[in-house]
Amino acid sequence: MILDDIIAAVATARGVAGVAIVRLSGPGSFALARKFFKAHAGGEITPRQMTFGAFVNANGDPVDEGYFVHLPAPKTFTGQEIVELHTHGGLAAPAAVLSLLADAGARMAEPGEFTRRALASGRIDLAQAESLLDVVHARSEAALRAAHARLSGALSGRLRTLRDRLIDAKALIEAQIDFEDAETGDIDPKEISALLRSAGDDLAALVGTYRKGRIYRDGALAVITGRPNVGKSSLCNALVGRRRSIVSETPGTTRDAVEVDAVLDGAPFRLVDTAGLRETAGDIEREGMLIAHEHMAQADMIVFLIDARQGWTNEDRALRAQLPDVPIIITANKSDLLKDGEKAVETPISALTGRGLSDLTQKMVGAALGVQAGSVEEGLLANERHHQEARAARDRVAAALIAFEQNESPAIVALEVHDALRALSEILGDTTPDDVLGRIFSRFCVGK
Numbered sequence: 001m002i003l004d005d006i007i008a009a010v011a012t013a014r015g016v017a018g019v020a021i022v023r024l025s026g027p028g029s030f031a032l033a034r035k036f037f038k039a040h041a042g043g044e045i046t047p048r049q050m051t052f053g054a055f056v057n058a059n060g061d062p063v064d065e066g067y068f069v070h071l072p073a074p075k076t077f078t079g080q081e082i083v084e085l086h087t088h089g090g091l092a093a094p095a096a097v098l099s100l101l102a103d104a105g106a107r108m109a110e111p112g113e114f115t116r117r118a119l120a121s122g123r124i125d126l127a128q129a130e131s132l133l134d135v136v137h138a139r140s141e142a143a144l145r146a147a148h149a150r151l152s153g154a155l156s157g158r159l160r161t162l163r164d165r166l167i168d169a170k171a172l173i174e175a176q177i178d179f180e181d182a183e184t185g186d187i188d189p190k191e192i193s194a195l196l197r198s199a200g201d202d203l204a205a206l207v208g209t210y211r212k213g214r215i216y217r218d219g220a221l222a223v224i225t226g227r228p229n230v231g232k233s234s235l236c237n238a239l240v241g242r243r244r245s246i247v248s249e250t251p252g253t254t255r256d257a258v259e260v261d262a263v264l265d266g267a268p269f270r271l272v273d274t275a276g277l278r279e280t281a282g283d284i285e286r287e288g289m290l291i292a293h294e295h296m297a298q299a300d301m302i303v304f305l306i307d308a309r310q311g312w313t314n315e316d317r318a319l320r321a322q323l324p325d326v327p328i329i330i331t332a333n334k335s336d337l338l339k340d341g342e343k344a345v346e347t348p349i350s351a352l353t354g355r356g357l358s359d360l361t362q363k364m365v366g367a368a369l370g371v372q373a374g375s376v377e378e379g380l381l382a383n384e385r386h387h388q389e390a391r392a393a394r395d396r397v398a399a400a401l402i403a404f405e406q407n408e409s410p411a412i413v414a415l416e417v418h419d420a421l422r423a424l425s426e427i428l429g430d431t432t433p434d435d436v437l438g439r440i441f442s443r444f445c446v447g448k
């Protein structure tokens with residue numbers, strides 16, 4: 001792929017808006033864009049300052065008005081010369097300016113091409129480039145914080161430390177190959193197994209961060225279930241603070257699963273309100289129950305509601321027994337209807353009055369993120385591709401340790417460590433093949 005031609009794209013989202021930004025990157029961007037700009041105050045354009053003026057066509061006729069920003073290489077996002085043209089928003093203004101640039105020879109950028117140049121120039125590694133995607137897709141402040149930690153290199157730093165340790169281990173192991181028959185007296189086998197063991201432990205810990213990282217990024221999938229009419233939809237609405245699901249006193253009201261994003265105590269959730277579960281359902285309701293079970297099979301947690309006045313019924317017990325093996329939070333709803341002195345058998349809440357909801361929320365956050373919810377700075381795995389590679393690295397290191405302790409030939413041990421190193425490099429992007437890079441960057445937007 002060519003990396004030193006001039007690429008251009010509208011970097012802001014399409015649609016009616018106050019401002020749009022057309023971005024160019026590549027040597028010669030300034031000279032090219034300068035031809036189409038007349039500063040109102042006359043004079044020169046100072047790098048890294050906004051200059052107000054008119055965007056003009058080849059005849060000098062104004063096309064739009066806005067700001068010109070010149071960012072000289074190499075301290076830019078792509079590492080190349082960048083120009084940003086701030087036009088009016090909407091569809092016409094940025095398109096008109098972009099077409100002037102295209103006529104003058106700028107090539108329209110492919111999705112993610114700016115970021116790909118940043119990667120090629122060594123400004124960021126692949127794990128950081130992918131975190132940029134997480135930044136622009138973040139749907140909550142928590143997701144944004146976790147993505148920023150990765151972008152600033154928290155995950156990459158962790159991976160590099162691991163890689164250095166494995167490189168040390170590999171060097172020691174290979175020294176044994178070279179000196180197989182001679183003196184290897186100064187290499188202590190204990191040192192090698194200690195290195196492998198600690199790398200293996202750290203990799204296992206890293207793999208273990210994936211659940212949390214994924215939840216920060218996508219939200220924890222919390223499915224609300226229970227018998228018809230226990231107040232699932234009411235609870236869902238109360239948690240998100242608006243009427244999302246239909247509530248009615250008729251049992252069997254909810255059929256389709258209703259999914260809604262919510263941020264509870266700063267943690268991102270995807271709440272799913274489902275059809276009530278019962279034996280005597282009609283066809284449509286039964287279909288709804290199937291959908292409910294599909295969601296539960298993927299859930300990070302299940303909120304199981306019973307009716308506070310009735311306590312555990314036989315039906316409740318039968319349903320409880322069918323739930324998949326994920327954290328289950330059991331609560332007794334409609335506790336406002338309990339008579340004085342009556343006690344709920346489970347943690348009481350009331351979707352109607354809001355009683356107990358903050359305790360429930362706390363439990364849900366605990367089930368999603370564990371007690372130390374605030375440790376995103378350590379760099380969490382959040383991406384399925386990274387997760388797979390980290391798992392592969394962990395397994396290869398474990399295999400290396402076993403081979404080493406069983407006195408296999410050093411060449412075999414070294415090969416396992418080599419494969420582990422390759423997996424880590426795939427996350428960082430040092431050795432990632434072009435087609436994989438192509439797939440990754442195709443998920444970016446144009447102009448990023």
Ligand SMILES: Nc1nc2c(ncn2[C@@H]2O[C@H](COP(=O)(O)OP(=O)(O)OP(=O)(O)O)[C@@H](O)[C@H]2O)c(=O)[nH]1
Nearest residue numbers: 228229230231232233234248252253254276351352
């Ligand atoms: N008093 C009281 N009534 C409630 C409470 N929560 C729900 N209700 C009422 O219980 C009835 C059923 O509520 P829904 O939220 O529709 O129950 P559901 O579990 O979603 O029912 P299905 O969708 O049919 O399975 C409605 O009339 C609600 O107003 C509560 O905490 N207290």
Ligand SMILES: [Mg+2]
Nearest residue numbers: 232233253254
């Ligand atoms: Mg409902």
